[in-house]
Amino acid sequence: MELPKQYDPAEAQKKYLDFWNDRGYFHSKPDGREPYTIVIPPPNVTGALHMGHALNNTLQDVLVRWRRMQGFNALWMPGTDHAGIATQAVVERLIFSQEKKTRHEIGREELVKRIWEWKDKYEARILGQLRSLGASCDWQRTRFTLDPICARAVRETFFKMFKDGLIFRGKRLVNWDTHLQTSVADDETYTEDIKGGFWTFKYPVSPLPPGEGLGVRGEYHAAGAFPSPPAPLPGGEGREFIRFSTTRPETMLGDTAVCVHPSDERYQHLIGKTVTIPLVNREIPIIADALLVDPTLGTGCVKVTPAHDPNDYACWQRHPHIGLINILNPDGTINEAGGKYQGLERYKARETVVADMEALGLFEGKEDREIPMKYSDRSKTPIEPYLSDQWFVKMGDHADGKAGLARMAMEAVEDGRVKFFPERYANSYLDWLAEKRDWCISRQLWWGHRIPVWRLTWGVKSSGSNEDIWDENEVLNCLTEWLAETGVKDDVTIRSEPNASHAILLCVRTHDAELRVAQLASVLDPYEREKDEAYGKLYPTGPHLVQMICSLEQDPNVLDTWFSSMLWPHSTLGWPEATAELKYYYPTSTLVTSRDIITLWVARMVIAGLYNLNQVPFKDVYITPKLLDGFGETMSKMKGNGVDPLEIIDRYGADALRFQVVQLAGETQDSRMPVSNVCPHCEVLVPIKQEHMSLRTRKVTCPGCKQPFRPGGPWPMDDAELKTAKQASERFEVGRNFANKIWNAARFLLMNLEGYKPQALKAETLPIEDRWILSRLANTASAITQQLEGFHFSEAARTLYDFVWSEFCDWYVEMAKGRLKGDDKANVQRVLIGVLDGIIRLVHPIMPFVAESIWQALNEAAFERGIDRVVESTESVMIAPWPSYPPTWKDAAIEGRMARMQELVRGVREVRNRYSLDPKVSVHVFVRCKPDVASDFQMLTPFITSLAGVGELQCGPDVQKPAQGTGHVTPEFEAYVSLAGLIDMAAEGKRIEKQIAEKKKFLQGAKAKLDNPNFVAKAPAEVVAQLREQVADLEKQIASLEANLGAMK
């Protein structure tokens, strides 16, 4: 059996992905075993996966592969998210750049069609990336948040919530992109400080209170509110003014109040009075609000524009009587509410307003200042806060005090039904839910689940008399009747719209019902009506409705992406159908996700799970660390500092990527990953510098060949001129080397299997070195199991690495080399194979490709293997049982004895190195030690001989230090290497002196401690005893060293 000298990741990946898939190992279906379920956090279909995804998904795969080996029926449910805003934005941008058409020109239907095409392409790409990572997802069950199965769950949930009164309609200020004429989410905006103005104006107070006038003004002066006497208002004598400042003068047109702090003495007498906005000649009240106004800032008085400012909007909610006025058209021009300013573009309107106020003598000055300006990430134009109708989900408790959605979800974490790892993340979750803020679920987009609500409105018959207007009950009855006749009454909930007259909302549950409602809508359409005089026969109830001026239209908006994502753990399993899968796999076991969506996603999944199924969606939530770039900043598209996992896989292999990423997943820490660009001309690794990070820096000059290239990343941009670098990071070499190490250990073994015959061995009959490796193996397997149970991925990786490299390869295999040539051969082979078998299993969850490659080779050579009992192997390591060994194998005493031997070997090696001895030179070693230690050393002599290049070893209590020898002293033995004629006595003397000094220094400290009565009294007894022992040892060592030093002189 001969393996190549180096592990070839690409070949293994190609071979075993299909192997696993063809044998159906990834597929899970309900059976009698206990399930272990993970649902993937569905990646957005917007583009490619990045390192964060690689981290997240590797950890999930580790868990799933491990639990599968443990005997669980493991299901990892894959899928992707339609990601409303992000995806629509990407496709719109693409269409615009290619065809110069906006979505309005393309039309809703066509745009959605185009996005589906995009989705198909990128979904395939993303799933392909996951596959190359080795993700053992059940691909047959792949879901998409917009597919029919998920859509049904969305409909059902919305319908239920609507019926329960949890979904309601309200107003909300959104970020309005006037260029694209759409609202954008907060995370689709960015803020930049720009040069702006800070204008101060005044409004005339009206009416002038009788008996007050100049006197009042005098008070103002006294309070210092007016630096100079206000100019007289044109056309009036002795008017009082109230001053305020703003960065957006044009919003003045939509002011509905002026607000002061309730305890601001300067303005007490004005509260309750009114002022006039001169430009639109509107009278608005002066109100007091402690939250809105900070009396120490500016004039202590603010104008209130509820429809165009979030804070003012909040203020309006507290003082609804002031009303709110929208002054903007969707395109950013002033609407009819702006009077004579109607039609002006917003910034033009600003200039005009300022000029007009100045002409009226009401302008007091402008200050230039830096102001933060919110921009739309997509159009790069300034955002306008814009008032619009939205749908909300009520999060608060019910009127009767029963726990509402937020409360329910909080309780699930408080009582431990859902646990967070690390625990502290429960705080983010609880804090956010505690606010119980209603959730705005409507989005002004076309890509997503359309809101299944239709709005029926009606007016008067043509004659126009009042009595002809139907009241809502009449229409409700009429509709109810019609629904019953059409057989969809259970699938449509109707209710009259609050705060609106002559409007009824129909919430539709099923596709069938939706078709019926759509039919009714077309009958009600005046245009359709004219076309088809026979409508009355088709729709018996229709005529009653269509006697009115009537329209029935579906809400044009779609649902927030998270509305479908929150159903993911149960929608993917077929809910609302009572499928076998839902029964078996739900609730799922573990959720692995990143901390920035604890609120957006995790909390809402708990809410949805409890609301729909009365059960939490998952038991454990593991929050992954974040990968940062080499400068400690999050990787992001904007910064251009991301890394493409595929390039890492190409260069180092999937196993290397996986190992590294698992090793990074420590408890608390985010991890930095310094990245280099591989120069496309000369292959030199060029570390990324800070100035390369922004996409604005398009060009880097290679320090090696002096040629320019463009830094690489997961989001490459097309550039014909400049070659784009691939990315690499030295970090991944560790994983690559580790895979190669395991490969070569196996290779060594397979080269030495001649004559192998399987046979069960009794551990206690084996020699010490075998018992040692078995003890270490058993301890390692237990440790890794425990570490994985606690989600301590990084520790598990390290435990595995240390055992395989530093114990198995460095010591056991080295010791086995000699034995393979001797009588002992048969047993060594059995132990070697048995241990390697265990190692491969332990390796598999983290590095499945190299594990499977070796498993297959091992199967060919030794299909029957095992140590305490011989069993046939499995056809794949994926389905092999997770290792667990007899507790009796664990033997601390044996591990201690081996450690002593290792110490001796290292001591001798150190001496050899210090004197640069030729490897061929054998040395003579003298060890003074107790008889039991001596007998161990004698037993292990062959190993000491070969591992440390020792020719002759003398040990025992009476062994004397050689005349020309140097060595080291441990608590249990003194070892000397005879180096007649080689020792530089002076240097050696100095070295020993230094050693003595160091030991004395420590001894002094330790003695001082023991002299301290407080220490002896208060420290635990074993700590004191330990220190006493240490002191005794040290004294002996120092004595011995001093004796040597004396002898040398």
Next chain:
RNA sequence: GGGCGUUUAGCUCAGCGGCUAGAGCAUCUGGUUUACACCCAGAGGGUCGGGGGUUCGAAACCCUCAACGCCCACCA
């Protein structure tokens, strides 16, 4: 402004009240005898961010300052 986190070797990170502070990478020294140069053996390198405190004992616990990162609010 509120919350969370981080600061330990040149770099990336462990250590979370008690063994003279550890690992990997990098550096230096020596080594190609058939598992592996993606290797082997060895060495050097740290007043644990600063300052206080608690304790017999602090890298670890508390307070404070500083720097950095993240989340959430807010900026007329």
